[in-house]
Amino acid sequence: MSNPTYEALMAQVRTTRALAQVAGLLSWDQEVMMPANGAAVRAEQAAALEEITHQRNSDPRMEEWLDELDQVELSAEQSANVRLTRRSYERTSKIPATLATELARTTSQAQGIWAKAREANDFEQFSPILQTIIDLKRQEAACLQRDGHTAYDALLNDFEPGMTVVALQPLLEGLRPRLSDLRQRIADSTMDQPQLVGSFSSDSQLALARKLADTVGYEWQSGRLDQSVHPFSSGTAQDTRITTRIDASDPLGCLYSTVHELGHALYEQGITKELGLTPVNNHVSLGVHESQSRLWENQIARSRPFCEWLAPHFIEAFGDCGITNADDLYRTVNKVETGFIRTESDEVHYNLHVLLRFELERELVSGELDISDLEAEWNRRFKRDFGRDVPDAAQGVLQDVHWSVGLFGYFPTYSLGNIYAAQLDGALRDQVSDVDAQLKKGETGEVLSWLRSNVHHHGSLYEPSELMRRASNQSVSSEPLLTYLETKYGELFDL
Amino acid sequence: MSNPTYEALMAQVRTTRALAQVAGLLSWDQEVMMPANGAAVRAEQAAALEEITHQRNSDPRMEEWLDELDQVELSAEQSANVRLTRRSYERTSKIPATLATELARTTSQAQGIWAKAREANDFEQFSPILQTIIDLKRQEAACLQRDGHTAYDALLNDFEPGMTVVALQPLLEGLRPRLSDLRQRIADSTMDQPQLVGSFSSDSQLALARKLADTVGYEWQSGRLDQSVHPFSSGTAQDTRITTRIDASDPLGCLYSTVHELGHALYEQGITKELGLTPVNNHVSLGVHESQSRLWENQIARSRPFCEWLAPHFIEAFGDCGITNADDLYRTVNKVETGFIRTESDEVHYNLHVLLRFELERELVSGELDISDLEAEWNRRFKRDFGRDVPDAAQGVLQDVHWSVGLFGYFPTYSLGNIYAAQLDGALRDQVSDVDAQLKKGETGEVLSWLRSNVHHHGSLYEPSELMRRASNQSVSSEPLLTYLETKYGELFDL
Numbered sequence: 001m002s003n004p005t006y007e008a009l010m011a012q013v014r015t016t017r018a019l020a021q022v023a024g025l026l027s028w029d030q031e032v033m034m035p036a037n038g039a040a041v042r043a044e045q046a047a048a049l050e051e052i053t054h055q056r057n058s059d060p061r062m063e064e065w066l067d068e069l070d071q072v073e074l075s076a077e078q079s080a081n082v083r084l085t086r087r088s089y090e091r092t093s094k095i096p097a098t099l100a101t102e103l104a105r106t107t108s109q110a111q112g113i114w115a116k117a118r119e120a121n122d123f124e125q126f127s128p129i130l131q132t133i134i135d136l137k138r139q140e141a142a143c144l145q146r147d148g149h150t151a152y153d154a155l156l157n158d159f160e161p162g163m164t165v166v167a168l169q170p171l172l173e174g175l176r177p178r179l180s181d182l183r184q185r186i187a188d189s190t191m192d193q194p195q196l197v198g199s200f201s202s203d204s205q206l207a208l209a210r211k212l213a214d215t216v217g218y219e220w221q222s223g224r225l226d227q228s229v230h231p232f233s234s235g236t237a238q239d240t241r242i243t244t245r246i247d248a249s250d251p252l253g254c255l256y257s258t259v260h261e262l263g264h265a266l267y268e269q270g271i272t273k274e275l276g277l278t279p280v281n282n283h284v285s286l287g288v289h290e291s292q293s294r295l296w297e298n299q300i301a302r303s304r305p306f307c308e309w310l311a312p313h314f315i316e317a318f319g320d321c322g323i324t325n326a327d328d329l330y331r332t333v334n335k336v337e338t339g340f341i342r343t344e345s346d347e348v349h350y351n352l353h354v355l356l357r358f359e360l361e362r363e364l365v366s367g368e369l370d371i372s373d374l375e376a377e378w379n380r381r382f383k384r385d386f387g388r389d390v391p392d393a394a395q396g397v398l399q400d401v402h403w404s405v406g407l408f409g410y411f412p413t414y415s416l417g418n419i420y421a422a423q424l425d426g427a428l429r430d431q432v433s434d435v436d437a438q439l440k441k442g443e444t445g446e447v448l449s450w451l452r453s454n455v456h457h458h459g460s461l462y463e464p465s466e467l468m469r470r471a472s473n474q475s476v477s478s479e480p481l482l483t484y485l486e487t488k489y490g491e492l493f494d495l
Numbered sequence: 496m497s498n499p500t501y502e503a504l505m506a507q508v509r510t511t512r513a514l515a516q517v518a519g520l521l522s523w524d525q526e527v528m529m530p531a532n533g534a535a536v537r538a539e540q541a542a543a544l545e546e547i548t549h550q551r552n553s554d555p556r557m558e559e560w561l562d563e564l565d566q567v568e569l570s571a572e573q574s575a576n577v578r579l580t581r582r583s584y585e586r587t588s589k590i591p592a593t594l595a596t597e598l599a600r601t602t603s604q605a606q607g608i609w610a611k612a613r614e615a616n617d618f619e620q621f622s623p624i625l626q627t628i629i630d631l632k633r634q635e636a637a638c639l640q641r642d643g644h645t646a647y648d649a650l651l652n653d654f655e656p657g658m659t660v661v662a663l664q665p666l667l668e669g670l671r672p673r674l675s676d677l678r679q680r681i682a683d684s685t686m687d688q689p690q691l692v693g694s695f696s697s698d699s700q701l702a703l704a705r706k707l708a709d710t711v712g713y714e715w716q717s718g719r720l721d722q723s724v725h726p727f728s729s730g731t732a733q734d735t736r737i738t739t740r741i742d743a744s745d746p747l748g749c750l751y752s753t754v755h756e757l758g759h760a761l762y763e764q765g766i767t768k769e770l771g772l773t774p775v776n777n778h779v780s781l782g783v784h785e786s787q788s789r790l791w792e793n794q795i796a797r798s799r800p801f802c803e804w805l806a807p808h809f810i811e812a813f814g815d816c817g818i819t820n821a822d823d824l825y826r827t828v829n830k831v832e833t834g835f836i837r838t839e840s841d842e843v844h845y846n847l848h849v850l851l852r853f854e855l856e857r858e859l860v861s862g863e864l865d866i867s868d869l870e871a872e873w874n875r876r877f878k879r880d881f882g883r884d885v886p887d888a889a890q891g892v893l894q895d896v897h898w899s900v901g902l903f904g905y906f907p908t909y910s911l912g913n914i915y916a917a918q919l920d921g922a923l924r925d926q927v928s929d930v931d932a933q934l935k936k937g938e939t940g941e942v943l944s945w946l947r948s949n950v951h952h953h954g955s956l957y958e959p960s961e962l963m964r965r966a967s968n969q970s971v972s973s974e975p976l977l978t979y980l981e982t983k984y985g986e987l988f989d990l
Contacts, residue, residue: 018543021536022517025524033528037717038734041516044772048513052547222532239533277539 003072006082009065013085014277016056021277023049024234028241031228054100057092077280080461084279087161094143103136107406114404123375123393130403131371134364137408141365152365155409159286160416162463165362172358172415174478175351180385182486182495183348186336187387189493194332198321200251208251208317209244209258215309216262216296217448218242219269231257233264233293237272237281240265251318252333256297263296264289266448270456284460284467286410290417291424292455298347298418299425299484300439300447304330309442334492338386340395348489351418351481352385357400357411365408420468422481424455427472498567501577504560508580509772511551516772518544519729523736526723549595552587572775575956579774582656589638598631602901609899618870618888625898626866629859632903636860647860650904654781655911657958660857667853667910669973670846675880677981677990678843681831682882684988689827693816695746703746703812704739704753710804711757711791712943713737714764726752728759728788732767732776735760746813747828751792758791759784761943765951779955779962781905785912786919787950793842793913794920794979795939799825804937829987833881835890843984846913846976847880852895852906860903915963917976919950922967 026046034042066089069082110129117125141151144158153164160168206225213225223235228243235241242261247253267289272281283289300306307330314329315321323329336346342353360378363369369377378397379390390396402410428450429435438446454471468476489495521541529537561584564577605624612620636646639653648659655663701720708720718730723738730736737756742748762784767776778784795801802825809824810816818824831841837848855872858864864872873892874885885891897905923945924930933941949966963971984990 014539015543015546018536018540019547022521022540022544025540026517026520029520029524033719035715035717035719035734035736037714038731041513041731041733041772044509045513045517045520048510049517051510052514219532220530222530224528224530236533236536238536239530241530277536 003069003074003078005065005068005072006074006078009062009069009085010081010278012056012059012062012065013081013279016053017277017279017282019049019053019056021236023053028234031230031232032226032241032243050104054092054097057088062089063093077461080280081278084282084460088279091144091158095140096143099136099139099143103133103140103406106132106136107404110404110406111401114398114401118394118398121392121394121398123397126398126404127371127374130374133403133406134371134408137406138365150366152362152409155365156412157409159410159413160464161285162465163285163287163416167465168412168416171419171476171478172351172355172412175415175482176355176385178482178486179348179352182489183336183338183352184387185495186348186489186493187338189495191493193335193337194322194328196250196252196322196332198318199248200318200321202246202248204317205246205251205254206244208313209254211313212255212259212301212310213242213262215442216259216266216300216444218262218265222269223265225258231261233261233268235265235268237268237270240268251314256301256333259301260293260297263293266296266451267292267456270448270452271459272457280461281459284458284462285464286413287416287420288455288464288467290414291420292451294417295421295425295451299421300444302330302333302347303436303439305436305439306442307333308440331492334488336489336493338388340382340388340390341399347418347485349386351415354411354415356381356385357402358415361403361408361411419476419478419481420464422484423468423472423474423477424451425484426480427454498564498569498573500560500563500567501569501573504557504564504580505576505773507551507554507557507560508576508774511548512772512774512777514544514548514551516731518548523729526725526727527721527736527738545599549587549592552583557584558588572956575775576773579777579955583774586639586653590635591638594631594634594638598628598635598901601627601631602899605899605901606896609893609896613889613893616887616889616893618892621893621899622866622869625869628898628901629866629903632901633860645861647857647904650860651907652904654905654908655959656780657960658780658782658911662960663907663911666914666971666973667846667850667907670910670977671850671880673977673981674843674847677984678831678833678847679882680990681843681984681988682833684990686988688830688832689817689823691745691747691817691827693813694743695813695816697741697743699812700741700746700749701739703808704749706808707750707754707796707805708737708757710937711754711761711795711939713757713760717764718760720753726756728756728763730760730763732764735763746809751796751828754796755788755792758788761791761946762787762951765943765947766954767952775956776954779953779957780959781908782911782915783950783959783962785909786915787912787946789912790916790920790946794916795934795942797825797828797842798931798934800931800934801937802828803935826987829983831984831988833883835877835881835883835885836894842913843980844881846910849906849910851876851880852897853910856898856903856906914971914973914976915959917979918963918967918969918972919946920979921975922949 023046026042026049030042062085066082066086074082106129110133113129114126117123137155138151141154144154145151146154150165156163156165156168210225213220222238223240223242226241226243227246229245231242231244233240233242242258242265244254244258244261267283271283304326308326311323311326311329314323323332334346336348338349339345342350345353356378359381360369360374364371364374375393375397382388382390382396428447432446432450435447438444455467458467462470465476518541521537521544525537557580561577561581569577601624605628608624609621612618632650633646636649639649640646641649645660651658651660651663705720708715717733718735718737721736721738722741724740726737726739728735728737737753737760739749739753739756762778766778799821803821806818806821806824809818818827829841831843833844834840837845840848851873854876855864855869859866859869870888870892877883877885877891923942927941927945930942933939950962953962957965960971
């Protein structure tokens, strides 16, 4: 049953969403295809689109339609569309245009300042504008904050709808003791770790990356693979593009970043096949998005059985490089090292990196932590968690771009993704028999089809916690992740 | 001196133009990068942009601003911007939305029908929808037509501002007798024409295409070269992308289509270096655009001196392929053959192909020619002009996509481009000494810099006829083109 007000609202929203997709394509093009001198004109094009999208999102007719629809009986999908549209409308309309403009201008400027400060290894160059960003984000949070919630909750909600610090903090902090213990036991272990040797041609790396994409069921008719400085995925269900990077000394960077982005892309490709540019046909949260990339990257592609399928292809591609069998490969792709950089981290250390940022940014937003203490606190807590002294700001507090672009409340979704991934992996192994036997043959069709029905297909119909409960028959818990890591690395390091 | 009304108008126009550029990028991406399944979503994205652009172009505030500015003293550049904005505003506001929508829908459908009809070699499949398009274009022309002008004038004006049939017809028809005579004398000549032999690798073709781009001064920092089914150029001064096609048996297709698109791109790259998304910083007409592509393709790259530079590179790239020196290459790239397909035509036949279409479409629009007679008339007049019987509709009346997308009044700009090119070439050789000596060394810097100052730089400041008069100190004439062709081919075929 169609309601004319609902149809009017959806017509408005569909056009706006199409424009947002166009903005996504501009970004992809900028990273992957655009010639250097195109940057200034591209900025004007992106600003023009942003201006239009903002006008449409805050169109006063939206509120009339939404209020009218509160009185109307709608289907579950229609209700979800109205709920999601209201959320996005309120986000846009509650933040004054002057604040939005100020934030856009400041963060745009801050990226350049951050990049220079990182190059100069000097946090002092970055801290004044970071303070401005934090002040602006606090103002933004004040506009959005609901009764009984903190400012940080308001920011977090933008990335993980329905999540609060009260629910999230125990979940994430609960990881720390057992991860620290696991980390320490591995550091103390005397187990030798294998080393890749040789030079790895771009063509072979890309060919193997494409083979991985074939194997996990990536639809080439609905996507493409290119190179960029930082790998990413973007696009729509029918046109989901991924990128990878090539390092001649390290083919694993290319291969596992490809699988990671493939996980994101498979999610997007699985959301809907219909031409429904409505809000419900969209990924539900960053945490769930990350769960898909991490599940494919870690629980699948870094598993012992999958390495059995991958090893001969790896050896065929790269010849004599220190890997002679599946066991070598399995141990190589699961090497553990205490490094300083989050993006290069192994599974054991990764969440400790995220926890550090989650803790610091919460305190920055609440005002408990002063920006003048941030670098010292980063270094002190890093030493506490990792047992090593941070050598410089570039490998410490200045390493991530996120804060410079105003992304506060984003980091915890990385760990949520890991938590969700382990929990979904557990559920799928309960429900699909012989997953390992299939992975040994490089067969991932049943895994994908389970994820399609239990996660992808639903789009944004349920909030993330409800989606997880339906898929795994339990509420969100960090236990599956901890068990997975302790079991896997306990065996690998003979702990 | 800045006027607030003028600033408001320009702010509006700049954003609209940025959105139009985004639409251009969507098309480029669709032809060059987009995966197959992306088409349906891309159509929605393009329609969303079109909807917004149309709204902005017909915004009633535009008329208020324009009327107010008629009373204000403005600089030459400002006046040009107001004149160009009024033209585009009137075009949008005079055509009723229903007609615009009907035209968009019909032509979008017609492209598929045309493609199938061409494949089936059956004009009857295409003629009903072509009749509908002609009816709609007549209605469009009626909305735009000025006193004393014909419907065809109104359509032509969209591509060549200021041009009328009264001025154009003698210019183009004046080509026919001498071109027919030249064509016949070459056909009667017993001169052997050289033949390329061998297979030509994609990599070598692309590498030589890139070398050509370097040589003519294409700025790689402001553009890129890719492959597509049909070569084209698109983009802005700071990001002008070109494409080429590769045929393993014919490297000349790749090389000369690249030079052609480079000519278009050099024009765009030369229009302005400032970030001025105002109407005056835009190409002035399709005829002038085509003059730039044809001048580089023919007067430069198919010249004897340039072949002297190109021959060793060609031989180095492709080895033993029937070409051993500059003379072989010169004769090969200037081969003359009476074919049926316009896009594959040589310089001697090309304008005869265009004249045929100009004549027929004028009569279709005026109603002198009935659609039921179109195929027979095409074939009869082709025989008259080329002395050969058209074998089938695919090689005759169905060969071009233009009419199916509603492009009436577009064809003559191809010949205008040739006329302008020869006239500009004459002027530059009058003003720049030793052009040929430079071309022999592959040096084109002075040619480019003459074109930059006399053509590119002006953007849309002058109408095409005024631009040509300023650049060549004479009004537009077909004499330079005829003299150029008769001299060049007279020598080549020893006539």
